[in-house]
Amino acid sequence: MPLLRRRARTEPQAPPRAIAAAAMPMSGPGVLRASRARKQTSNQDWQREGWYYFDVIGELRGPLVWIANAVSQADVHATELDPETGKPTGPSDNPMAKAAAAQVLGGAARRGGLLRVLALCWQVPGEAWVIVKPTPKRRGQPQPDEWIVLPPSKVKAKGSGDNARWEYTDPMTGADVALEPSARLFRIWCPHPADYIQADSAVRPALPICREVEKASQNIAGRLDSRLASAGLLALADDLDFPKGEHETTAMAFMDELLAAAETGIQQPGTAAAVVPLVFNAPGELIANGGAAAFIDTATEFVTSVVELRDNALARLAATLDMPRDVAAGTQGESNHWSAWQVEESTYKIFIEPLLKEIGDAITQEWFRPALVAMGMDADQAEAYEIGWDTTAIVARPDDTENLRDLHDRLLISDEYMLTENGVPEDARPDDAEYTKRLLEKLVTGAPSLLSDPNVARAMGVEVTVAPAATGVSGEVTGGELEAPAQPEQRALPATQGAEPAPADVPDGLVAAAELLVFDALSRAGGRLITRENRGQHNDTPKWELHTVIATADPGALLRDSFQFSDRVADAYGINSVALDAVLLAYTRSLLADGRAHDRDLLTARLRLMDRRR
Structure with missing residues (x-):
């Protein structure tokens, strides 16, 4: 719907901030004063020459269009400013601000094309004119404002005295149209450092070349x-x-x-x-x-030598244009794997972000905040909002897969961060049962004897029947705990009953080292169990016992990145590191699942059943 119906101010004024934009009076003496201030006639010659070379020199046109196409991929949103720092805090949830931002530059359907024209005008003549025209109602319903972006030669001051007015060339018909008083006109330009009101551009110093x-x-x-x-x-x-x-x-x-x-x-x-x-x-x-x-x-x-002279001139042209050298020389496709208009983050920060910032500040000052006030927002409140840009479609960082994998293997980044950086959705993560099964499959591949542990076999969905003599197990594992048999098992040779060798005892040092690994894993799990809702409620409970007072939904996720030193413990005692990992994981998972505290005797029993052969 049309947001601005009021007449623009009648005298040109300097913008309150260093923004390369200024709203123009629609009619009256102020029109001629604004026109003389920009010294249009003195600018037209080099600007016209710039457009001429844009049309006839492909080596100039190509990189300028490349930058413009990259800019056209930006999306717009309303952002709220931090009252203390004045910096944007991200997309705003204010319905009024979101509704106004959605209409910027003609809405999503036309925004890309108008941004492209703005970017080309910024680079060639160094200025552009933005016209916002209220649209008549259709079938009694308000319609969005019409946005037009034109180069400077298409907007002229006509008449004199009180009859002075602006005229512009309609981009669809080519006819000259008088700008009605209900419209809004403002100029966005790249100011020349020696004369702020005059436009400057990247093409201007390249004209001799x-x-x-x-x-x-x-x-x-x-x-x-x-x-x-x-x-x-x-x-x-x-x-x-x-x-x-x-x-x-x-x-x-x-x-x-x-x-x-x-x-x-x-x-x-x-x-x-x-x-x-x-x-x-x-x-x-x-x-x-x-x-x-x-x-x-x-x-x-x-x-x-003419060809060599031209090649040297093209090299100078690439060095003069305000863009990366590989883009200006047309070789960016040879040096990266990004898609058609995507750029690396440094290129965006240096060459594209300043342009988007100027466009956003100009639209904020000359249209967005006045639109918020016209919609009913308080003027002071409107000052807390500005136009921001979503550049997801523009900026592409280099492929850091190898670096991320190395950091993940060294336990310096989390699984969640690894998935996010690689664009993997959260629902693609395996559930707890699948994660455990796949982990045990890898462990059993390296140490098949782990299948003798009923917990491992059960977790893998495998039924394994092992003779007691082969396993050396004198009891059963039920519900995660070791229970003694109700009565001694009868043997084929009663004379040898009770004479078989007892399982080798576990060294005290191994038990102590395993306990440290378990306490470390439980402490990690306890830290992950603390959320905003339960923070400060269990200060008297050690972190390694928080699972006994806080319900655990996903033991596998809580134990990720744990037991990173188990291989060193296994090397110190000359035992199978894979088997030790499996025992510690199964034992700690059972504690988290059942909400039980660590039990040294139970851990020792698990270690005693472990196959310690390398």
């Missing part, structure tokens, strides 16, 4: 079109003895024969006629002196 490129190209094109420059001259001596035939002179007869031979060689390149030399008679002294026929090359040293 563009003239060199054009003249060199014209020289090359002219010589390519000239038979004289491309073929040279062939001088024939009058003393040649060659049949004249129907020709007036011997030279003319020889030339006719030479051209016929050349035509035969072109039409029949695979025949002897294409390589057999042309034979003619000449006095011996002429042949000895090399004077029977002479080829005169009309090319000069300067002509042969």
